[in-house]
Amino acid sequence: MSSRLLKRVGEALYGPRWQSEVARDLEVSDRTVRRWVDGSYDVPDGVYLDLLALCQERVAELDELVEMLPRAAAPKQDSPQ
DSSP states (O other), X not given: OOHHXXXXXXXXXXXXXXXXXXXXXXXXXHHHHHHHHHXXXXXXXXXXXXXXXXXXXXXXXXXXXXXXXXXXXXXXXOOOO
8 A cells, every 4th residue: 555545545534633543443553654654664455454444434424424414404393382
């Protein structure tokens, strides 16, 4: 995995302070993630699948919220008194 792809995935999942969050979720040290990003270490192949799973979880959560938000925003019907 290129460091560019790792950075894009990290920022998409966690925003600008993504490295610590990725490290936590992948159960590696912050230093390891920084080494992957700067290219001093190769990103292990299994990290692709771990990041894919994290992305899929986020997509599922967002899909659920996309369905809930229109209902929450809909005008409330007046109930009979």
